[in-house]
Amino acid sequence: MSQQKPSAPRGMRDFGPEEMFRRNYIFSTIRKTFEKYGFLPLETPAMEKLETLTGKYGEEGDRLIFKVLNSGDFLKAAREKGIDLSQYNSLQLVKHISERAMRYDLTVPFARYVVQYHHQLTFPFKRYQIQPVWRADNPQKGRYREFYQCDADVVGSPSLINEVELILILHETLTALDIPGFKIYLNNRKILAGMASVIGASDKLTALTIALDKLDKIGHEKVLEELSNNGFDNNALAALNDLMQAASTQNDVMPFLRSFLQADELGMKGIEEIDFVINTLNSLGFPDDCISVDMTLARGLDYYTGCIMEVKVPDSGYGSIAGGGRYDDLTGIFGMSGLSGVGVSFGADRLYDLMMALNLFPPFAENRYTYFFLNFGSDESLRCMQMIQKLRSHQIKCGIYPDSVKIKKQMEYADKMHVSFVCTIGSDEISNQTIGIKNMQTGEQRTITQSAFFNELGLLS
């Protein structure tokens, strides 16, 4: 009686038919673009070995990985290996009672896949992958513990043509989804590394990128404060202050970067790469108001090494809806170095929320019955089903109300299902070989012979 209401776990959601209709609209749009650019589908398991995932996402990331308890009596198994469980805190205990974990993103499992199957892959290997990932993060608006990523990656080709194509994909997909005013931000990890080197803080690259990334959120002062707390000296802070000034005031930051990084070989390489990407896009007629170089863009994932990109709708209140970048040595972690990868990822759930807020989905009505038959009893419904089967064999969506209940109730149902036409075959229609057809939008109703009905549809009766 006073049973607790059932519910899905925190941060995880059910998707009803209407939501699925919209979600599939997003997924199929993304899938269509990926395939158009020559990417092939891939799926990997929901779980990976814990060791495959740990250490790939930084310290914070490790904490957010959902670990799965070993099957069976895992405590007994651990004790039998001579492990004194009372000696460990829960963090240390994990590796003795959990060997598997839920997938945290799609890139690392993909890297694992590439290393495992490299002998049978043809490079450059282009795959796309649309699957859920899980993070033990604190749920908030637009942040879930289970959400979908839609990734496309190219592995085995260092060419910047891939970067260009991925940006084209970002643009083409978001345009197809009608996302208004989205902007692609572009940067290069080599530039960030160059900046760290120029100010003499190469060892603090991660701290620098994390702080810079927050510029548009917390402002100059706070960023400087954070950097200062992280041990950056006054010279470095002054140089970074200039840099942030330039980033927020100049339309084209490239001249500034060129002079800032002129003495740094790696930084200049990064500039070269960005130049190539931007110039190529320009000569392809890419609209330059939807892309801009943002030297404060960092992106959290540690493994990026070259171009990085991120898509946002400015002032929408939503975080980034897509992003990506180049990672030179991801497969190196799995013992296969020298394979360069580059990819993009759409955050389908954020796209969904954004599109809901902006009312960008097509109406949910198309997918129902075209012809819906009312049920007047057993003889009548049998005749209806014969006609229905004929219509279905011509790919026409149709159906019948399964129970012979009040017509008013059946009509209400048809109305709610947004059917286009209601067909009635009662005793009169059976004896006359006719059919009543009602247009549910106009309310217009007519009775014609059944053979005329098939003729109108271009079918033989």
Next chain:
RNA sequence: GAGGAUGUAGCUCAGCAGGUUAGAGCAUCAGAUUGUGGUUCUGAGGGUCGUGGGUUCGAGCCCCAUCUUCCUCCCCA
């Protein structure tokens, strides 16, 4: 991982210094109309007030715990 709010009918929300049988709108179901929807009218069902404890003569309201959702930090899609 840290801090702060929230939770009343299927949904959106009322409610009172803690005081008898907890309300509204929408939705649902039934009837007006026993072969016709989206409008109208009438009526009905549905809540041990998130859950578990505690304080009190008495708790939807106060206290504690727990879960959900939301917000900030952290981090991210």
